[in-house]
Amino acid sequence: xxxxxxxxxxxxxxxxxxxxxxxxxxxxxxxxxxxxxxxxxxxxxxxxxxxxxxxxxxxxxxxxxxxxxxxxxxxxxxxxxxxxxxxxxxxxxxxxxxxxxxxxxxxxxxxxxxxxxxxxxxxxxxxxxxxxxxxxxxxxxxxxxxxxxxxxxxxxxxxxxxxxxxxxxxxxxxxxxxxxxxxxxxxxxxxxxxxxxxxxxxxxxxxxxxxxxxxxxxxxxxxxxxxxxxxxxxx
Amino acid sequence: xxxxxxxxxxxxxxxxxxxxxxxxxxxxxxxxxxxxxxxxxxxxxxxxxxxxxxxxxxxxxxxxxxxxxxxxxxxxxxxxxxxxxxxxxxxxxxxxxxxxxxxxxxxxxxxxxxxxxxxxxxxxxxxxxxxxxxxxxxxxxxxxxxxxxxxxxxxxxxxxxxxxxxxxxxxxxxxxxxxxxxxxxxxxxxxxxxxxxxxxxxxxxxxxxxxxxxxxxxxxxxxxxxxxxxxxxxxxxxxxxxxxxxxxxxxxxxxxxxxxxxxxxxxxxxxxxxxxxxxxxxxxxxxxxxxxxxxxxxxxxxxxxxxxxxxxxxxxxxxxxxxxxxxxxxxxxxxxxxxxxxxxxxxxxxxxxxxxxxxxxxxxxxxxxxxxxxxxxxxxxxxxxxxxxxxxxxxxxxxxxxxxxxxxxxxxxxxxxxxxxxxxxxxxxxxxxxxxxxxxxxxxxxxxxxxxxxxxxxxxxxxxxxxxxxxxxxxxxxxxxxxxxxxxxxxxxxxxxxxxxxxxxxxxxxxxxxxxxxxxxxxxxxxxxxxxxxxxxxxxxxxxxxxxxxxxxxxxxxxxxxxxxxxxxxxxxxxxxxxxxxxxxxxxxxxxxxxxxxxxxxxxxxxxxxxxxxxxxxxxxxxxxxxxxxxxxxxxxxxxxxxxxxxxxxxxxxxxxxxxxxxxxxxxxxxxxxxxxxxxxxxxxxxxxxxxxxxxxxxxxxxxxxxxxxxxxxxxx
Numbered sequence: 023x024x025x026x027x028x029x030x031x032x033x034x035x036x037x038x039x040x041x042x043x044x045x046x047x048x049x050x051x052x053x054x055x056x057x058x059x060x061x062x063x064x065x066x067x068x069x070x071x072x073x074x075x076x077x078x079x080x081x082x083x084x085x086x087x088x089x090x091x092x093x094x095x096x097x098x099x100x101x102x103x104x105x106x107x108x109x110x111x112x113x114x115x116x117x118x119x120x121x122x123x124x125x126x127x128x129x130x131x132x133x134x135x136x137x138x139x140x141x142x143x144x145x146x147x148x149x150x151x152x153x154x155x156x157x158x159x160x161x162x163x164x165x166x167x168x169x170x171x172x173x174x175x176x177x178x179x180x181x182x183x184x185x186x187x188x189x190x191x192x193x194x195x196x197x198x199x200x201x202x203x204x205x206x207x208x209x210x211x212x213x214x215x216x217x218x219x220x221x222x223x224x225x226x227x228x229x230x231x232x233x234x235x236x237x238x239x240x241x242x243x244x245x246x247x248x249x250x251x252x253x254x255x256x257x
Numbered sequence: 258x259x260x261x262x263x264x265x266x267x268x269x270x271x272x273x274x275x276x277x278x279x280x281x282x283x284x285x286x287x288x289x290x291x292x293x294x295x296x297x298x299x300x301x302x303x304x305x306x307x308x309x310x311x312x313x314x315x316x317x318x319x320x321x322x323x324x325x326x327x328x329x330x331x332x333x334x335x336x337x338x339x340x341x342x343x344x345x346x347x348x349x350x351x352x353x354x355x356x357x358x359x360x361x362x363x364x365x366x367x368x369x370x371x372x373x374x375x376x377x378x379x380x381x382x383x384x385x386x387x388x389x390x391x392x393x394x395x396x397x398x399x400x401x402x403x404x405x406x407x408x409x410x411x412x413x414x415x416x417x418x419x420x421x422x423x424x425x426x427x428x429x430x431x432x433x434x435x436x437x438x439x440x441x442x443x444x445x446x447x448x449x450x451x452x453x454x455x456x457x458x459x460x461x462x463x464x465x466x467x468x469x470x471x472x473x474x475x476x477x478x479x480x481x482x483x484x485x486x487x488x489x490x491x492x493x494x495x496x497x498x499x500x501x502x503x504x505x506x507x508x509x510x511x512x513x514x515x516x517x518x519x520x521x522x523x524x525x526x527x528x529x530x531x532x533x534x535x536x537x538x539x540x541x542x543x544x545x546x547x548x549x550x551x552x553x554x555x556x557x558x559x560x561x562x563x564x565x566x567x568x569x570x571x572x573x574x575x576x577x578x579x580x581x582x583x584x585x586x587x588x589x590x591x592x593x594x595x596x597x598x599x600x601x602x603x604x605x606x607x608x609x610x611x612x613x614x615x616x617x618x619x620x621x622x623x624x625x626x627x628x629x630x631x632x633x634x635x636x637x638x639x640x641x642x643x644x645x646x647x648x649x650x651x652x653x654x655x656x657x658x659x660x661x662x663x664x665x666x667x668x669x670x671x672x673x674x675x676x677x678x679x680x681x682x683x684x685x686x687x688x689x690x691x692x693x694x695x696x697x698x699x700x701x702x703x704x705x706x707x708x709x710x711x712x713x714x715x716x717x718x719x720x721x722x723x724x725x726x727x728x729x730x731x732x733x734x735x736x737x738x739x740x741x742x743x744x745x746x747x748x749x750x751x752x753x754x755x756x757x758x759x760x761x762x763x764x765x766x767x768x769x770x771x772x773x774x775x776x777x778x779x780x781x782x783x784x785x786x787x788x789x790x791x792x793x794x795x796x797x798x799x800x801x802x803x804x805x806x807x808x809x810x811x812x813x814x815x816x817x818x819x820x821x822x823x824x825x826x827x828x829x830x831x832x833x834x835x836x837x838x839x840x841x842x843x844x845x846x847x848x849x850x851x852x853x854x855x856x857x858x859x860x861x862x863x864x865x866x867x868x869x870x871x872x873x874x875x876x877x878x879x880x881x882x883x884x885x886x887x888x889x890x891x892x893x894x895x896x897x898x899x900x901x902x903x904x905x906x907x908x909x910x911x912x913x914x915x916x917x918x919x920x921x922x923x924x925x926x927x928x929x930x931x932x933x934x935x936x937x938x939x940x941x942x943x944x945x946x947x948x949x950x951x952x953x954x955x956x957x958x959x960x961x962x963x964x965x966x967x968x969x970x971x972x973x974x
Contacts, residue, residue: 145730148690149740149793151709153747154717167734 026219035221047203048225055205059184062122067177070130075161078138092128100125108196122184137172141165178241182234189230205230279349281483282308282451286343289326298557300326302507308483315498316487319812321554323507324487328453333360366396369444373456375436379428385439386424392446411442434465452484462675464898467883473497491534492885503527506555506566513593515889523600525571525607532608533817534887535846548608549817553782625663626833632660632696634686652906656682658857667831671848677902679857680837684803688722718748721794725806727786731778737789738774744796763792767822784815803835841884853877856913857905863942872954874944875920
């Protein structure tokens with residue numbers, strides 16, 4: 023068995039301490055990290071949007087209480103919160119997604135709340151109130167579509183954080199358990215052998231970095247594509 | 258009433274000083290084109306005009322006509338996407354070819370600009386004195402004591418109170434009018450030869466506007482500079498300009514001395530603009546219907562064509578107008594340049610005979626539609642500065658105090674006052690957007706709950722509101738049709754398809770076709786957006802429409818369209834309107850009854866005819882005399898209010914207006930709340946004042962005779 027083999031024609035990036043092909047492991051690790059971070063981000067955005075829009079629209083005491091709770095959640099360091107959730111619920115893909123969602127919810131809620139505060143004073147919202155529209159209609163039909171510029175930016179920023187968070191969890195051993203090909207886990211396990219086979223660590227690290235940068239570029243492109251042709255102004 | 262009779266015979270006198278050979282500013286064949294990702298914008302198309310020393314050139318036209326672009330081009334201050342053609346000669350030297358360094362020296366020192374919004378022209382983090390000293394330092398090399406003294410003398414010259422100390426203030430500590438004075442002081446710092454003023458009074462209250470216009474008129478005589486004054490308001494132009502250039506679609510289409518232009522407009526567009534301005538009530542008491550210019554300005558996105566750009570909106574268009582462009586500029590019979598083939602055919606009836614607008618006769622025994630008694634609206638509560646400690650330090654803002662009024666079915670109540678007088682608050686309380694603090698509101702005799710959400714469906718659909726900003730009153734993400742369909746289905750039980758049919762009819766009733774149903778608000782012009790907002794308000798067949806500054810953001814031609822739509826609706830459906838505006842011309846035009854608010858209190862109320870005639874409350878008198886009249890011969894009236902509406906956190910010890918009242922009697926006014934006096938001639942006409950009404954009326958009549966009637970009195974001219 024080829025342990026720590028350098029890059030060869032068969033093993034493009036060489037093998038690790040068990041003789042597993044690093045290149046294949048990086049490739050197969052990609053699916054899980056992308057799925058986990060995307061799903062986690064989606065969950066965080068969903069929860070945060072609902073909380074932020076409702077709280078901002080309600081205003082007053084409700085808003086005050088909800089936002090203080092969000093502040094409380096946010097004051098936990100993300101990793102500590104993740105540690106708490108994952109040690110109580112056990113480690114699985116679903117729980118990691120849940121963790122990311124919970125970590126992101128207050129941050130998204132905050133951004134969406136402030137967008138809501140400025141949109142809800144606009145005349146079209148007041149017209150809707152005068153028509154006698156119920157709150158859920160105003161929140162989701164009148165206000166939500168106008169937050170999409172904020173939402174896209176927020177989603178893309180969150181997605182790259184999610185990648186980092188998911189790989190950190192893997193690195194700390196809180197993510198999926200070995201032998202799953204998880205990038206964070208690979209880096210953590212490979213540390214001991216960094217002198218023998220630097221690619222064990224380097225390959226997944228470069229993968230994480232390129233994914234984060236790639237997500238950011240995608241976000242930038244999306245924003246320009248949205249803004250330029252119509253030149254529409256965001257409220 | 259025709260334009261000619263609206264104005265007195267023009268007294269022709271040349272205001273321009275003797276020519277010195279080279280004019281101060283000569284703009285020749287100026288074109289400005291912006292290349293943007295969304296397409297090409299031709300903001301200015303071959304405009305030419307000149308400005309001489311000591312004269313004020315008024316640039317007037319609807320929005321989108323290129324007025325402001327001309328002003329910025331004159332500073333050679335345009336973004337890199339702009340392509341400028343033609344030449345701008347400042348004392349004979351072309352700014353377009355001048356080296357950048359020289360241009361920089363020129364800007365601020367010899368050419369200065371005053372912007373529309375003083376709030377954003379001043380740096381909020383710097384004391385205003387420092388900002389003026391900065392200019393003095395950059396251009397004149399003054400610093401320290403010398404700069405400070407110079408700044409103080411500049412502040413004095415623009416009439417700021419306490420000039421030696423005002424420089425220590427930050428912009429937010431000054432009122433809007435004072436901020437604009439600081440901006441003007443900055444512009445004057447280096448004694449410029451050319452002063453560009455871009456809508457300098459547009460964001461200000463009418464009372465403040467009057468004082469700023471006084472200042473401009475005075476500056477013209479004091480500094481020997483040429484002034485370019487950009488404004489969309491013909492009343493303002495009439496007040497300050499010596500000569501007027503009318504712009505349309507980036508072209509100067511007529512240029513004339515101010516009196517001649519107002520007395521004898523030779524371009525159909527100019528005549529149209531003048532006939533869109535609401536005129537005072539005539540002797541018969543019938544309102545002449547406003548005429549309006551149909552359509553909208555020839556879009557800047559369209560290419561230059563070999564035709565008259567006004568042809569599509571012109572009532573006297575001929576074939577030739579569409580086939581070739583009118584010659585550069587033809588001198589008409591009076592000798593002033595105009596860009597039209599048939600200037601001699603333009604007269605006061607070009608836009609049709611004004612038809613009188615029938616008004617609903619007053620009926621004394623009809624039950625009011627809306628009855629408001631003792632409306633109080635306070636914002637915030639008594640709050641301690643530190644939790645648990647110390648005396649309460651923040652009192653609530655008393656936005657409406659004991660406001661009473663009634664609106665009869667099918668009639669219009671106009672509510673006037675400066676900003677901060679509580680007009681909009683009253684509207685929002687009645688609409689239910691704000692929960693009133695106390696007071697009773699009855700609609701059709703039934704109590705109206707404080708919050709709109711607590712009202713039964715039937716009541717909800719009886720009251721609708723139209724807002725000031727047409728762009729914000731439609732959801733930018735939803736097609737036009739959806740708001741209409743939604744409004745229709747909220748108030749009556751109809752299916753989707755049927756509601757769409759009704760929505761199309763509604764759009765047609767406001768002069769738009771069904772094709773607009775699927776458009777987004779941003780594809781519409783401001784006037785079209787406001788008409789859609791009106792259609793949405795009409796959708797529920799409401800009995801009362803609250804219009805909060807609904808025409809204030811619109812151009813005068815579009816304003817006339819919207820006012821006519823409102824009048825039409827009222828005539829056909831008997832809808833009552835509560836019309837809030839700061840524009841007294843509009844109030845005069847639209848109102849059956851008038852309510853004047855000051856500092857949250859009612860200071861005068863009654864039928865329009867009675868309110869617009871003496872006796873006035875001193876506040877109404879000041880408002881009326883500040884309103885700019887589109888007549889260059891109107892003598893500037895003498896009553897000016899300084900300062901701003903007082904803080905509403907403190908209850909007033911005496912009369913709310915005592916602090917600024919030119920007729921203040923002293924201790925009595927300051928410390929005793931005045932009685933609501935009833936006009937014996939018309940008991941519905943009531944005035945909040947200590948001065949007996951006979952005395953007020955006599956004083957005010959005498960004052961009016963003194964300045965030979967300014968058109969304030971109904972049928973006065």
